[in-house]
Amino acid sequence: MSATLVFKALADPTRRAIIDLLKEQDMTAGDIAEQFNMKKPSISHHLSTLQTAELVLSERNGQHIIYSLNTTVFQDIMMWMMNVSGKENEK
Amino acid sequence: MSATLVFKALADPTRRAIIDLLKEQDMTAGDIAEQFNMKKPSISHHLSTLQTAELVLSERNGQHIIYSLNTTVFQDIMMWMMNVSGKENEK
DNA sequence: CCTTTATTTAGATAATTGTCTAACTATCTA
DNA sequence: TAGATAGTTAGACAATTATCTAAATAAAGG
Numbered sequence: 001m002s003a004t005l006v007f008k009a010l011a012d013p014t015r016r017a018i019i020d021l022l023k024e025q026d027m028t029a030g031d032i033a034e035q036f037n038m039k040k041p042s043i044s045h046h047l048s049t050l051q052t053a054e055l056v057l058s059e060r061n062g063q064h065i066i067y068s069l070n071t072t073v074f075q076d077i078m079m080w081m082m083n084v085s086g087k088e089n090e091k
Numbered sequence: 092m093s094a095t096l097v098f099k100a101l102a103d104p105t106r107r108a109i110i111d112l113l114k115e116q117d118m119t120a121g122d123i124a125e126q127f128n129m130k131k132p133s134i135s136h137h138l139s140t141l142q143t144a145e146l147v148l149s150e151r152n153g154q155h156i157i158y159s160l161n162t163t164v165f166q167d168i169m170m171w172m173m174n175v176s177g178k179e180n181e182k
Numbered sequence: 183c184c185t186t187t188a189t190t191t192a193g194a195t196a197a198t199t200g201t202c203t204a205a206c207t208a209t210c211t212a
Numbered sequence: 213t214a215g216a217t218a219g220t221t222a223g224a225c226a227a228t229t230a231t232c233t234a235a236a237t238a239a240a241g242g
Contacts, residue, residue, distance in 0.1 A: 003176035063188050078172045154209045154218050
């Protein structure tokens with residue numbers, strides 16, 4: 001897990017909105033794109049960024065590609081966060 | 092708290108290293124800069140980014156400016172993370 | 183096969199970012 | 213008040229990023 005890639009991925013509001021959608025249910029690239037006022041290639045690029053950061057997973061189903069959250073990485077980042085705010089409390 | 096500013100701030104390895112230092116103890120800008128193979132203005136810029144994201148606080152003490160962590164924002168981000176990995180578990 | 187639908191890849195462009203050097207501001211002390 | 217020390221601000225430049233349009237790939241159905 002690369003913290004830099006993960007935080008870069010999370011630093012964009014559109015990508016966080018995609019994550020918010022995927023929290024509710026797995027979705028196809030097309031269905032995700034429909035939710036945004038942005039061209040499909042741009043959403044595809046955001047999905048690729050999320051995937052490189054290992055925040056989402058994808059699986060092809062016929063013509064569709066279905067995206068889902070990979071919660072493992074969220075947990076890893078939370079650990080890092082907890083370590084930061086934990087150490088501080090030791091002061 | 093702006094999630095975009097916070098994640099952008101965390102997306103840089105130097106800034107995360109600064110946070111790691113500040114976990115251990117509050118430090119002056121100069122002492123922080125000494126730890127990196129980078130000119131002072133660059134570190135100053137990174138500190139400014141961290142401060143804009145409200146991840147660190149600063150206080151002048153004579154000639155020195157002392158930086159410290161602001162753990163409140165870390166907690167806020169953790170909440171957001173927990174919400175993501177929590178919802179997923181409801182599937 | 184040919185067409186349609188779903189999605190990605192390529193290439194262009196404007197905006198943002200990280201780093202540097204040079205110059206500035208603030209504080210202390212002799 | 214002049215000089216030294218601590219730190220920031222300004223301006224430049226190369227690298228990265230977010231978006232777009234156009235073209236390419238993949239799968240399904242006639």
